[in-house]
Amino acid sequence: MKSKQLGYVLMALIVVGIAGLVIRVIARTGPEDMLAGLVQVSREASDKIIITSDEFEAELVRLGDENTGYAWFINDEPVFVPKLEQFWLAVSDLYSAQLIAENPSSQTRMGVADGEGVQVSFFQDRRSLQEKFIVGTWKPEIRLCYVRRAGHDEVYGVPCPLGNIFDPIPDGWKNPVVVAIPPQEIASVEFTYLDERFLLIMNPDEEWVVVGEDGEVIPAHPLAVNSVFGALQVLVSSGFAEEEVADELNFAVPDAMIRVVTKEGSSAPTTRLRFLIRDELSLYLAVPTSATTFIVDQAAAGGLLLRKDAFLTN
Structure with missing residues (x-):
């Protein structure tokens, strides 16, 4: 120090x-x-x-x-x-x-x-x-x-x-913690956007890879993997949506959805995070384990909401 x-x-x-x-x-x-x-x-x-x-x-x-x-x-x-x-x-x-x-x-x-x-x-x-x-x-x-x-x-x-x-x-x-998943308990992470979908998963050689919609498998950049896992380890909201606002939100068609599958025996259950853009600085977020609609800063969620290009190693 x-x-x-x-x-x-x-x-x-x-x-x-x-x-x-x-x-x-x-x-x-x-x-x-x-x-x-x-x-x-x-x-x-x-x-x-x-x-x-x-x-x-x-x-x-x-x-x-x-x-x-x-x-x-x-x-x-x-x-x-x-x-x-x-x-x-x-x-x-x-x-x-x-x-x-x-x-x-x-x-x-x-x-x-x-x-x-x-x-x-x-x-x-x-x-x-x-x-x-x-x-x-x-x-x-x-x-x-x-x-x-x-x-x-x-x-x-x-x-x-x-x-x-x-x-x-x-x-x-209210509990501001949206998810808290230890990295070692994550089996896969599925990313779904309006124009793109891909899967982050570990291959038989215990290397993290990205599987695209066309089935193409590419090695995942370690920095991108660490960014995602770091965000999932503790994702904290900055606030909560008012009830009348939350009732008007349509999470059936989210701007982004992250499905996290955890390993058998994990302390954290498999879950889905559904995001809707709130403004330039924040997003609405819903998870199946809570009736609360969270507000998260773009900066806090940015390490999780990565596009496929961010995982390319070259």
Whole structure:
């Protein structure tokens, strides 16, 4: 690593260390300054969460049972697990939240006055309100969220490594990962465009080749193969299409379709990716395993949407 890059890494580590130190110093205040008297809210005790702001509302619902296991959903789509884990970690910190202010006049400054901030409500049996909090301003320099329990004046601080943990935007809870297929599990990739179709497959000598519509077999350029596999290893969307927009899209006749066949016993199933051009910078993308219509950047999909000429070795 170059010295300049190393310097940036060290600076980042120092900043993270300082932030952690500040949070630890705050955590050393006495128990009389902690948020007390809360009803137990957790992934086990709660089965619905509503997060609202002036513009948005996200409703997370827990489905399942003890036999099949539980999972959280938003608009019938699974909640993105890494984000959910961050949320529950922040919720657990509520029980040791440190007192920041008691004077109601400070609530507006911290963004937790009535009608301000983000309201986070926890429910049991989908209808019984357990607790309601108002989450205000996020302080990135100390990674802290201001929180006030509804009906109370005291404002507390909760460690928040990110500013969108208590996210009222529904799309923020959806899984942005379209596909994640390890390269070693790919058996073949079929490319279909409006004017061209070909197959990328491994021959008996374990060499990747391209088979054209006329049956011609040519060696595949390693850089092109790596480009495709790299894109399929983790393809992340930049957003999601609005429902009314998605309903008007015709994926039966896509501008491009990629069929990925995985090997027997693979951790990822065989799948199809159907693309429609959205604009000069992005595309719509649909996969059979999700009802969501993804939006992907042209730059992110460019390594996957290669033409046959890109695989030529000469």
